[in-house]
Amino acid sequence: MEKNIHEDCGVAMIRLLKPLEYYQEKHGTWMYALNKLYLMMEKQHNRGQEGAGMATVKMDTRPGNEYMFRERAEGKNAVTEIFGNVHKHFKPYSTNQLSDVQFAKEHLPFAGELYMGHLRYSTTGKSGLSYVHPFLRRNNWKAKNLCMCGNFNMTNIGDIFEKLTEQGQCPRKYSDTYLLLELMGHRLDREVERNFVDAQKQGLEKQAITRYIEEHVEMSNVLKTTMQDFDGGYVICGITGSGESFAIRDPWAIRPAFYYRSDEIVALASERPVLQTTFDLECEDITELRPGEALIVNRRGECSLKQIIPQRADAACSFERIYFSRGSDRDIYKEREKLGEQLTEPVMHAIDNDTDHTVLSFIPNTAEVAFYGLLHGFRKRIDSWKSEQIAALGPNPDRNEIEKIISRQVRSEKVAWKDIKLRTFITEGNSRNDLASHVYDITYESIRPDRDNLVIIDDSIVRGTTLRESILRILDRLHPRRIIVVSSAPQIRYPDYYGIDMPRLEEFCVFRATISLIEERGMESLLNEIYSRCLAELAKPKGETIENAVCAVYEPFTVNEINRRIVDMLRPEGMTTPVELVFQSIEGLHEAIPHHRGDWYFTGKYPTPGGMRLVNQAFVNFYEERKEALPQIGH
Structure with missing residues (x-):
């Protein structure tokens, strides 16, 4: 986080x-x-x-x-x-x-x-x-x-x-x-x-x-x-x-x-x-x-x-369970563990099922429980594979073959360490950015350079600033074959208005990536249409149902398309290691946390009229500020 x-x-x-x-x-x-x-x-x-x-x-x-x-x-x-x-x-x-x-x-x-x-x-x-x-x-x-x-x-x-x-x-x-x-x-x-x-x-x-x-x-x-x-x-x-x-x-x-x-x-x-x-x-x-x-x-x-x-x-807040509340709660611990375990299949797909050349780790500290869940999921997969392989050996298996099969293990290391805190007295931009890149440190030689995949799980990805300025840059020093960044939460697409300080729409890396895709594909008319719809929603009289018009921003794109663009945006200059993103699914969120249905961060389904009104206003603010910042013809 x-x-x-x-x-x-x-x-x-x-x-x-x-x-x-x-x-x-x-x-x-x-x-x-x-x-x-x-x-x-x-x-x-x-x-x-x-x-x-x-x-x-x-x-x-x-x-x-x-x-x-x-x-x-x-x-x-x-x-x-x-x-x-x-x-x-x-x-x-x-x-x-x-x-x-x-x-x-x-x-x-x-x-x-x-x-x-x-x-x-x-x-x-x-x-x-x-x-x-x-x-x-x-x-x-x-x-x-x-x-x-x-x-x-x-x-x-x-x-x-x-x-x-x-x-x-x-x-x-x-x-x-x-x-x-x-x-x-x-x-x-x-x-x-x-x-x-x-x-x-x-x-x-x-x-x-x-x-x-x-x-x-x-x-x-x-x-x-x-x-x-x-x-x-x-x-x-x-x-x-x-x-x-x-x-x-x-x-x-x-x-x-x-x-x-x-x-x-x-x-x-x-x-x-x-x-x-x-x-x-x-x-x-x-x-x-x-x-x-x-x-x-x-x-x-x-x-x-x-x-x-x-x-x-x-509409009990699901983000309380993913991140904000203490993980020592009995139910929250189980839910975070489940969030991690449910990511086993998409992570396996990302590493091409090559567990022999993959190291699992986490970004301290709130993602630790989800990491245990992912680790448990990998172990179950490997144990299932072992059973199948041993059964295939027949009634008189060779002892060496059995030992070779059972020796296969999940590999995990503590790769990232939260090392320093950036002090507020340092305000000069370049100095501040340089220090920010060293907030995390790594365990050197914890993976085999150019041979091992590195899977690192975080509880959520919001702005992406820490990934770009610190985490990806420092993980690249280990020279993994590939880095898979895993979020135990789904893509965060919308601000919160109920007591948690979340950024404006344009500060979310998911939103920025989606706007970038819209611009690249010449779909500016979609933004104009959404702006008009937001204004119409805001003009509705009190008591009339308000819809979230901002959801239309994401409709033309798949999660994977947005993920690839996020990687392009967050990759530090000079980094050559391939990076992939894996997010929790909305279905996985609901399965792991069934009794806390407040998922507006991810789905845009605000439980109150005030939330709906504010998210539409947020897009209007973004659109108008963006329009003012664009070069004006004739000036």
Whole structure:
């Protein structure tokens, strides 16, 4: 996977269901939840390395005392930094004071019962501490304080902005995060006010009204009036100053979330192995949040599941399984292994079944499990061949012949090594490109020069930049007879708009190769036609079904035609070794990952209208920019 493709974000939540004294006595520290949150966030470091943040709510504080705390930081070491900053608050106190639960509750920040954490990867290109989750909406009343984080990207933010302005509102920022926070905060205000009126009707006064409100807030009301109109992939988490917490998943099931609840805690994370490792659980102990469903824990610690939005599709993201999520998940490991094994036949075809002169390897690190699957597939093929050959020897086989047959093995080596990281202080183009070509290193003499084929598997090929600038160039030093680059994912043809930072259409090597074929064959009229169709789709009124007109770009060409053109584009200058590409098929993807049907990266079948609208807009942008860049007659 290319180093500059950003993963989607990670979330983590813990709600203690018993008093802090319970955890001090059973686990030896009231910091039980704080420590577990740290583990959960570190275990999800793969999901966000641009920043991190956490927030805490301290329950049952007296009026006039602080009860909500937040810490945020930027950079790859942000998790370590924010928890280091939290612990700095504890340094002035003695060991006895820190083990005194009552002292901690009264005097120490972050000594709470409700914790929420976030790891950030930007999908917008915006950076700075102000963009790091969680976001906080303050108010003097506890119940009106809202802290929110999420793994999301909304595709219809323009529609939401228009709806708010039509009501007379004046949003200060045009971003999905800000609008979501303000809209949800507004609905929380209304929920608090509803309870205020009820409390007054009952004759309550002063702090009695406040207590009544905090005990009767219904977060499901807030979520139902907030989330109905949003289009996109999301898991949104939130906590209130009065101790309510929630996590809601999008109704298309695009982004994942898993939770665990016992009589001690309720915990949620973006990935199942995170909960398993942190709390020493089995797979069966953990439940996946359903599409459109919210996990809500009220102030009293009562946990419930509410269907906020009816399920609208079954489009769980398959790219989560191929690359973004941790491979230590039981099911993801098996799926990645299956993806690799299913490539056995096309790879065998690419090497002309010459396993004696072929070495299998992988590009570190996320393709390793798919490599094991491919290795397993080769072994099964060779074992089958051995059985046939031994059976053909007859009833009295020669021992030497048998030994010769059974000695045939699959050859595999660790050929590529991830060696260095390009530092951002080097900005000059030629220097940067030269360093980029050395990101990977090779195991010298791991193959026989000019005799062995080299098969190297990656999880996916997106831009092709790493192949061109580094991998092919350095593998060529081994002088293989042929290089077969294998992708465990199908050809990536379309951008993502649901929380993963994927490039524009023209940055995909598959798209660029296809446009090159169109130009070569004089099919410019096809691009004009697709442009017109995209404009027509974008002009459709809200509510009308939108089609993906961009799919027509690929229809005139076979996968192999596009593969050959990609090789021509990505081959470094001076490289003479023949190169072939082998991609996973769409059918193979569905067979290996049957329960995650979100395949829009490969097929263009976006599950939401917003996704369809944005991919058509992406082609319009490409076409118009390209037209402007072409030489104009008469100028």
